[in-house]
Amino acid sequence: MSHSTHDTAPATRSRRGVWISIVAGLVVAVAVLGSFASLASNLGGVQDNDIASWLPGDAESTQVIERTAAFASDDESPAIVAFVRDSGITADDVVAVREAQAELQDFDENVVGDVISPAFANLTPADVQTLATAPASGISDDLVQRLTSEDGKALQLIVTYRIDDTAGFEELPDAIDEMRSIVESHATGGLEGYVGGPLAFGADQATAFAGIDGILLLAALGVVVVMLLLTYRSPFLWLIPLFCGVLSVGAAEGVVYLLAKYADLTVNGQSAGILAVLVLGAGIDYALLLVARYREELRNFEHRIDAMSHAIRRAAPAIVASGLTVVIGLLCLSFAQMNSTAGLGPVTAAGIVVALLVMLIVLPLLLVIFGRWVFWPFIPRFGDVKAEGSGLWGRVGTQVARRPRTVWVTTTALLGLACVGMLQLNSGVLANADTFTKEQPSIVADEVIAEHFPAGEGSPLQVVAKADDAAAVAEALDGVDGIQPASSTTDNPAETATGFSQDGVVYFERTLASASDTEAAYDTVERARDAVHAVDGADAQVGGISAISLDIREASAADNRLIIPLILVVVLLVLGGLLRSIMAPLILLGTVVLSFGAALGISALVFQHVFDFAGTDTSFPLFAFVFLVALGIDYNIFLMTRVREESIKVGTRRGALIGLAATGGVITSAGLVLAGTFSALATLPIVFLAQLGFVVALGVLLDTIIVRSVLVTALTLDVGRWMWWPSHLWRTDGSSHVADPAHPADPVDAEHAEAAPEHKA
Known part of the structure; x- marks a missing residue:
């Protein structure tokens, strides 16, 4: 499609007024966002890394922390x-x-x-x-x-x-x-x-x-710079998305700082680090999609303002839908029992909103102001025609179209086979020694100490109860297998043989026979809780490091059961509203879940047999699911909104090929950028973050290269107009479809000519 140079809309308005508005809008937007970015350096000062800030508020160990405040500060x-x-x-x-x-x-x-x-x-x-x-x-x-x-x-x-x-x-x-x-x-x-x-x-x-803000962001920026240079092959263009990405990160951190300070939002080191990576990666993704559509429209419109206007009208719905899907999916984390997980949701959701605003306001204004020359040496000229089906993804689509059913069945089987690796996923509370990717001085010291002293010293069980029942609770506690006998003497006048007593509450500490971060210690905690809970009316509770780890594991398991189905429902509803279909959202969501399972299965095998990790953190499956499903569905949105746009004009099957050819390159670039930014998490010596970065990077690559380009395209070609059931497009698809004379022997048309004669014009 091309447009005449004599469009009347631009001629009827003052170009000077438009340019003044563009420059003024850019100045105001950058000033406002810059003011938020100036607060980013304060984010570390409002982080809450205390153990209680990570725990569910109703967990027994959390309540013990609150009740023991009079005896020992947390x-x-x-x-x-x-x-x-x-x-x-x-x-x-x-x-x-x-x-x-x-x-x-x-x-x-x-x-x-x-x-x-x-x-x-x-x-x-x-x-x-x-x-x-x-x-x-x-x-x-x-x-x-x-x-x-x-x-x-x-x-x-x-x-x-x-x-x-x-x-x-x-x-x-x-x-x-x-x-x-x-x-x-x-x-x-x-x-x-x-x-x-x-x-x-x-x-x-x-x-x-300590390096999560600086080293991590620098590593992610390095990846982004390389990918933008490879994508645009221009010495100038990459600077504009990069500037917008950095501005997004700074402004997002400033907004989160204000929310933490004035709206009681919980932020910790982990959520702050993930915020920077997610905002940079997702923001650059949105930028790539908009720039690609703008480049396409520069061939259709002579004036760049008109090209950008049309690009925004066409690309913004997909970008906004994608961003809102991620935002809503992340906000589902707010229902988590774990405070650290619940806080991550609004922290990262706020960052995505900021990234959307920057990429839909600042980026278009900058591109229009700088003009076509920033694309040098591959400057898109008005009137240039890009042949349909050309390029790598056009050729991939043509090959997939020859046997779409065989392709999607084979691809599904292979991904399903990869899912089997999930059986090797050892998810639980990691021992301290297993939480780092390299040896740490504290771990070496603890191993030496454990060789000579009871393993639980320094991390005792903490027990609180009513003072009147102190003797009964102490007796029950000391009878528990796995607890060292209490000392019979003390020089502290505030302490009795049954603990510290104050304001009607008694406090005990008992040493575990096992190291505090072992299954044996967790079993002892459960036995101790059963024992003290059995003392009628004592209101006794057991806390301490081991109890905290046990409560984290149980809360994380409950979060998995609640939040994973919730996110699936939310994403399904968003896709249904965007594509105005029931069939397409079900199929797309199924492909993303399959991709998640394959990524998790492959990752489990790599973690165990390549990296030799002892296991994964309890919250790892949930975090992996949230990021892979919320971000993975992005690429299906980018593809299928374009397929739907083309299907209205030429039918679903040809629309699928046009959509893949048009979006394949930019979606692949976006996936590589996001995978690269998340892989930067591996620069930190934390096993959880290294594993999260690996699985998200792998999952995004599977989504962009295999699931979106091969599986979804093959399914769309095979399902045809039923992809849009029960919308109006399902009934009218192909009614205006005329065979392209440039492709007289189109394999899709040939394959379905007899099966779907109603698709002929």
Whole structure:
């Protein structure tokens, strides 16, 4: 289709007025968005990375955190310091540890209480005095033995540290580094020192997430730049979408900052990192689609304002529908029990809305202002004609059209076979050592500590109950298999043999016999809960690190059961409204679910047999589903809206081929960009993010290269006009279809001529 140079609409309005409006609109839009972007640097200050912010509010472990606030703040966390000598701890080592203990006590104002060892509970007052003042020669072998581990090779200290409200987890790496420096300065002559425990693990996590804003965004930008250069093969054009993408990320982070500060939106390091990747990737996708349609219309219209006007009218519905599908799908996460999952939904949905606004306002204005020359050296000229069926995807469509049923049946079978790999997916709460892609100091320390001390020390069970029932609850608790017997003596006057008591509530801590991040520990938690819940009227509850992990697993499983079907229904309704059909949405949704299953199956095999990951996080399947279905359906929307547009004019079967040829290149480019941006998550040493980046990248590539181009096209060709049932297009499809003289032997027309004679003009 081409349009005359004598279109009357442009001639009847003032070009000067239009240009003034365009420039003014651009200035205002960039100023407003820039003001939001200027707030992006504040996003880290409103992040809530406390453990309670990740948990479901009604979980038992969350309630324990709230009830124990009077006894211990949830801002406090222990670091476990271990000194180890393979030949056995000596009296000189005890003196060295005593000196380290004094330095650890005073190194930071956030150290809470006394730096102690669990072994101190078994010392007499005379032992304590000897330990505090005597030289090595005055410390008996018996006292050394009572201070050290059962094997006599290690001595342990516990440093309780308050995480400052203003600095948060960002200060942890420095604090742990200083602790390690103190420990190493006293670990000499064959004595080795280690700093582990929950505080050290949190410091390693903080270090890993510290680069999420900078390194991750730079990696994603690098991928985007390469893909834009390859897509446009222009030294200039790529700069415009890139500028809009960066502006989208900045503005989105500014908007999320305001929502977190004034609307109580929960943001953490994980959601902030995913926000940047998602907004950049999705925003560039929308830009690619609009630029491709604009380039096409520049061949049909002489004036670029008219070309852009027509491009927006044709492309904007698909872009908006795609963006809203992603937004609605992400908002479904708000129904999750997990606070971290529920917060991710509105955080990322807000980012997608910002990306849509930038790509539909700023991008068109910039393209019009800069003119055709930005496409150099492949400048689209008015009157140029691109032959139908030309290009890679035109040829692919022609081949698929020869045997569409054979193609879609074969493709479905292969993807179904890939889905079998999901049986290898080991989803659950990962042990601490399995959450990083490379070895971390805290993990090394914890492994050494576990060799010499009870594995659950430093991460005890926390139990609260009514004070009147303290004895009964303590008795029930100490009878649970997997819990170390409680110490019988204490020097703390606020503590009784059954725990701390205050305001009618009693608080216990008990040490697990197993490491806190193991299945054995989770089983012990369940037994402990059964035991204390059985004490009638005690209102007893069990929390702590192990209980938190168990509650996360159960809440995540419940979220999977609720949110996955909810998203499917939402996407189905959006597709039905967009395509005005029942059949097409069902088919398209089926292809995306099949693609998701194949991506997850292949990923499970790669995780286990290539990367040697121990498993996946409990929330991984849900996150993978949300991003793959919400983003994967985008490409079907891009394709099928164009197919429907062409089907109205030439019939469904030829419309499918034209739609594929017209959109194939840009959709493939968009998929490569999105896959590349998500693969940037692998730059962070966090297993969950590396796995999420891999599965989304793989799934997007399957969607764009196989599912959308081959499977959906083959299904559309085979199903024909029934794709639009029961809409008006289903009844009228092909009524105005005239065979293209350039394709007299069209395989689609030939194959269906007898089966569908009503399609002839």
